[in-house]
Amino acid sequence: MDDLSPSRALPQAQLQIGERFLDQGSAGFYDHVDPATGKVQARVPLAGSAEVEQAVVAAKAGFEIWRKTSPRQRRDLLNRLADLLVANADELVRLSCIENGTALKGAFIGPHLAAAWTRYYAGWADKLTGQVTSSHPTDQFAYTLAEPYGVVGIIITWNGPLISLGMKVAPALAAGNSVVVKPSEMTPYAAGLFGKLVLEAGIPPGVVNILPGGAEAGEALVTHPDVLKISFTGGPVSARKIQQSSAALLKPLVFELGGKSANLLFADADLDRAVENAVMFSIGMMSGQGCAFPTRLLVERSVYDDVVARVEARVRQLVVGDPLDPDVDVGPVVNQAACQRIMAMVEKAKASGECRLVIGGERAGADLVGADRADGFYVTPTVFADVKPDSELAQQEVFGPVLCITPFDAEEEAVAIANATEYGLAAYIQTKNLNRALRLSTELRAGTVCINGAMQIQPESPFGGERLSGHGREGGREGLEEFLRIKTVSIANANG
Numbered sequence: 001m002d003d004l005s006p007s008r009a010l011p012q013a014q015l016q017i018g019e020r021f022l023d024q025g026s027a028g029f030y031d032h033v034d035p036a037t038g039k040v041q042a043r044v045p046l047a048g049s050a051e052v053e054q055a056v057v058a059a060k061a062g063f064e065i066w067r068k069t070s071p072r073q074r075r076d077l078l079n080r081l082a083d084l085l086v087a088n089a090d091e092l093v094r095l096s097c098i099e100n101g102t103a104l105k106g107a108f109i110g111p112h113l114a115a116a117w118t119r120y121y122a123g124w125a126d127k128l129t130g131q132v133t134s135s136h137p138t139d140q141f142a143y144t145l146a147e148p149y150g151v152v153g154i155i156i157t158w159n160g161p162l163i164s165l166g167m168k169v170a171p172a173l174a175a176g177n178s179v180v181v182k183p184s185e186m187t188p189y190a191a192g193l194f195g196k197l198v199l200e201a202g203i204p205p206g207v208v209n210i211l212p213g214g215a216e217a218g219e220a221l222v223t224h225p226d227v228l229k230i231s232f233t234g235g236p237v238s239a240r241k242i243q244q245s246s247a248a249l250l251k252p253l254v255f256e257l258g259g260k261s262a263n264l265l266f267a268d269a270d271l272d273r274a275v276e277n278a279v280m281f282s283i284g285m286m287s288g289q290g291c292a293f294p295t296r297l298l299v300e301r302s303v304y305d306d307v308v309a310r311v312e313a314r315v316r317q318l319v320v321g322d323p324l325d326p327d328v329d330v331g332p333v334v335n336q337a338a339c340q341r342i343m344a345m346v347e348k349a350k351a352s353g354e355c356r357l358v359i360g361g362e363r364a365g366a367d368l369v370g371a372d373r374a375d376g377f378y379v380t381p382t383v384f385a386d387v388k389p390d391s392e393l394a395q396q397e398v399f400g401p402v403l404c405i406t407p408f409d410a411e412e413e414a415v416a417i418a419n420a421t422e423y424g425l426a427a428y429i430q431t432k433n434l435n436r437a438l439r440l441s442t443e444l445r446a447g448t449v450c451i452n453g454a455m456q457i458q459p460e461s462p463f464g465g466e467r468l469s470g471h472g473r474e475g476g477r478e479g480l481e482e483f484l485r486i487k488t489v490s491i492a493n494a495n496g
């Protein structure tokens with residue numbers, strides 16, 4: 001194992017089951033590679049089905065305590081957790097940067113977003129009511145109860161574990177459920193600290209269990225008969241497997257999946273702002289590894305050449321390098337496999353004749369990132385223009401720092417291009433014409449439409465997709481309802 005400077009040091013990754021912390025799981029170990037250096041840095045214990053079994057037992061016990069915890073107490077405990085997330089923000093950010101390579105500039109917001117989501121759902125904990133559905137004197141009296149499911153399985157991916165924890169664990173707990181969380185084996189560290197903070201906040205042991213692991217642990221959660229709902233964030237390939245393996249139990253599922261979101265830029269837009277957002281949210285932020293990023297920039301022909309030139313100039317300024325360096329805009333991508341997959345797509349696009357490379361399109365070497373990071377997983381910020389809308393580059397998620405630009409002539413054409421993918425997570429409109437923006441917001445097939453700006457995933461607003469981008473919502477009242485079951489209680493009319 002390499003000698004690493006203290007600032008890169010990682011704690012022992014562990015499995016958290018109730019109050020127990022295990023250094024070993026039944027599925028072996030994952031060699032954690034630092035994306036910034038390409039060097040093996042730590043061993044992550046992997047949960048297998050044995051630990052899933054134990055965690056479900058702990059979660060069932062935790063649920064019995066949690067469902068009897070008063071709503072006000074749940075609210076206060078979740079607020080305490082939010083306070084602790086903020087108090088530990090520096091360490092959470094450091095762990096996030098190291099575990100998946102997210103540059104500090106983008107990662108700093110993670111704990112604060114997780115805290116904001118936790119506070120938002122803490123506010124719901126004491127406001128969960130049903131309704132009277134029948135009260136006529138000659139009829140039966142009936143009302144509804146909003147009840148938790150019990151044990152919920154939460155499977156998340158590596159690109160933003162903290163925000164995913166805020167988006168899923170906070171509403172699940174506010175609704176009264178207990179959870180078994182399976183973070184990706186690549187990102188056990190921030191989630192591990194989150195689990196410890198849950199206990200420090202005073203949330204009873206067993207209410208939150210954290211099992212880093214791979215597909216085996218995920219599969220065990222999905223097929224466990226006592227896990228009564230699954231909330232999943234990841235790609236459509238795993239989602240299909242989950243749908244199949246949960247079919248026997250008809251288990252309810254929330255799927256937050258990928259995207260290939262279009263960004264419609266009209267000539268009347270504020271071009272400075274539009275270009276800044278287009279670049280930073282498709283390439284800069286998280287090295288382009290975001291589900292809802294505007295990765296397809298569609299530009300009205302009259303400003304097309306100007307916008308392509310502005311994008312190129314802005315991308316040229318981006319600093320690629322170590323994620324812990326505060327001046328760096330673009331860190332590495334998460335691992336070797338991701339780097340190779342992205343480069344293969346880039347090379348194929350270059351050779352396809354279906355687009356024109358404007359800038360980038362290579363792995364960043366020692367000259368750009370320094371000799372000690374030459375084996376890190378860096379891809380140069382890449383822009384393709386004149387991208388054919390039906391090409392692979394325009395249709396498939398690259399999940400790396402790669403932006404596609406395509407011209408359009410008419411509004412209808414832009415909408416048709418935007419809608420012509422299998423995904424439907426987000427869409428973006430840049431224009432000063434509010435009538436047009438509102439008209440288009442009803443035409444675009446996406447779970448969220450952002451007008452004149454970038455995606456702000458806010459706890460108050462439901463977020464989610466359609467078609468291959470998934471189903472179900474996170475955020476807002478809708479995100480809470482995913483974790484509640486409605487029961488009707490009816491009382492017969494004694495005089496009837």
Ligand code: NAD
Binds near residue numbers: 157183185222238291
């Ligand atoms: P992935 O689907 O490979 O893995 C996601 C999680 O599922 C991991 O924890 C993994 O271990 C687990 N898993 C894999 N196979 C499983 C199985 N058969 N049963 C149960 N669990 C299983 O996704 P990824 O490649 O790690 O992540 C990238 C994808 O996630 C992209 O498509 C991205 O767009 C998407 N994503 C979506 C959102 C959103 O909110 N919509 C947010 C972040 C990322």
